[in-house]
Amino acid sequence: MALYMIRRLSQSLLVIFGVSVITFLAMHMGGDPTYLYVSERASNEEIIATRAKLGFDKPLSVQYLRFAEGLVHGDLGTSLTYRTPALPVVLKRFPATLELTFFALTVAVCVGIPLGVLAAINQGKPLDGGIMLMAMFGQSMPNFWLGIMLILSVGLGLRWLPISGRVPLLDPLLDGDLDTMLANLPHALPYLIMPGMTIAFFSLARTSRLVRSSMLEVLSQDYVRTARSKGLTELRVIMHHAFRNAQLPVVTMLGLEFGFLLGGVVVVETIFSWPGVGRLVFNAINHRDIPLVQAAVLTFSIVFVGLNLLVDLLYAQLDPRIRLGS
C-alpha cells in the first residue's frame, strides 16, 4: 500500500510539473509577453524597462525556474485587470465554483444512477427506451444551450426560478459559521437548481448509460441467476447482488467526472452570472488578462489532480486487489 501511495503521489507531482510547464509555455507562445504589461503607446525605453523588471529578458529556463519558484510559494503572477496578485483573486471566487460543481455532481449521481438501474431492469421496454433516448439527447446538446433554454422557459417564461445570482453556502461554512450556512440553505437552492442542472445534465446522461450497461453485464452473470433460482426477491437480487458489483466502474468515473464538470463551469457560470472562477475566466479572456487565466487554470488543475489522487487512494483502500497487487 505504501509503495502504491508513493507511486501515485509521484505521478501526481509529475502531472502538476507538466501543467506548470504547459501554462508557462502558453504565455510565451504568443511572442514577447512584455507587451501584455505595457500600454499600446509605451515608449521603447518603457518597454525595455518593463521587460527587465519582469525578467522577460532572461533565458526561458531561468524564467521557468522563477515561475516554478513562485508557484511553490503560491505566487501565480499579477492580474492585469485587477493589478493585484492573481491567486487570491481566483481563490476568493473558488467556493462559489466548488459549490456549483458539487451540487451538479450530486444531481448527476443521485439521478443518473437510479435512472440507469431502472433502464437496465426494464431492458427493451418503453421505460428503457425513454431513458436512453433522454440520455442520448443529454450527451448531444451543448450544456450552455440547455442553460439558455432553461432561462428562456423556466426563468423568463414560467418565472419559477431566478435566472442569475447566488446566496453563498460554502463561504460561511469555510469561515466555520455553520448557522449562517443552514439559514442560507433554503434561499440558496433556487439559485443553484438551473445552473446546477445545466452543468449536470451531460454527466447525468453519461452516468445513466454507464450504469445501465454495467448492470446489464452483471445481471447476466451466473451468480445473479443462482440468487434468483434460490428464490430471493427481485429487489434483493438487484440491490444486493447486481448493483453492488455494477458500482465499480461508476466509482472510477466519478473523479474524472468532477474534472469534466469543473471544465463546464466556465461557460455555464457566464450564462447564469454565477460569481465563480468560471465567470472570472470569461471576463479575463475578454480583457486578455492572461496571468489571471493562467492562475485559474493552474488552480483548477491542481484541485483536479488532488481530487483524483484522493479518489484513487480511497479506491485502493476499498479494493483489495489494488492494495495487495502492487
Added chain:
Amino acid sequence: MKSRALKSKALRSLLRAKWPLLAVILLFGITLAAVIGPSVAPRDPNRQNIIARLKHPLQADRKGHVFILGTDGLGRDVLSRLLYGARVSLVVGLVAVIVGGAVGTLLGMLAGYFGGWTDDVIMRLADIQLALPFILLAIIFLLVLGPGVLNLILVLGIGQWVTYARIARGQTISQREKEYVEAAKALGQPTASILVSEILPNILAPLIIIASFNVASVILAEAALSFLGLGVPPTVPSWGGMLAESRDELLSGRWWLAFFPGVAIMLTVLSFNVLGDWLRDLLDPRSAAATR
C-alpha cells in the same frame, strides 16, 4: 471478415435499425448544407439590415420578404447564417479528429511496437494531458494563439491524440507478436512499412468507432469555445458564435436566436453519437453492451 461481407452486413443493419439510418440521412443533409449552403441561402449571412432587426420566424419585412427563421439584432438572416455555420462545425470537427487521430495513432503504435523508453515517454505525456480538464488547456492556448479556424483545429486536434494513442498502443501490443508480423519481419520488410501496411489495417476498427464519438465531442467543444469568443472570428458565421450573440437578446425573450443554432448543434452531435453506437455494435460485437 471479408470487406465485401462487412459492407453488405453494414448496409443491411443500417436499413434495419431506424436510428442510425436517420442519423446518416441527417448528416447527409447537414453536409449538403455545408457544401451548397451558400448558393441556396436566401441572403448574405453578413448583410446587416437595420430596418429588419429582430424579426420573428416567418415574419415578413415591409417589402414582403419572409424571414423563415427570423433575423438577429443586426438584421441578419438567421437561416442563412445557420447554413453557413454548418461549414465551421463540420470542418473543424472532422479535420480536428483527423489530425488528432493521425498523431495519436502514430504515437500509440510507436509506443506499443517499440516499448521501452519510447513507450514510457509517450504514455507519461498522455497521463499528464489526461489529468487535466481539456477545455481549460484549450482556453489558454487559444487565448495566446488568437482565434481562427486553423488554431481551433490544431488545439482541438492535439487535445484528442491521447484517446487514439492509448487504443492504438494496446492494439499494437496485442498484434506485434502475431505470426503475420513475424513473417513480415523475417522477409525483411522495413519497420515503417510493417506498421502502416501490416498492423494498421488490423487495429483500425476500434479507432474508427472512437473517431465517430470524437467528432461529436469536438463539435461540442468548438461550440463552447466559440461561445467564449475563442473560436472563429466573428465575421465567420458559426453555430457557437450565434449562440454567443444570442445572449444580448436573451432577457428580451428572443428565443429563436438561441433555439435554432442549438438545435443544429444538437442534431449534428446526436447523429455522430448514434453513428458511433451503431459502428461499435457492428464492428465490435463483444462490446455491444458497454458504453463509454
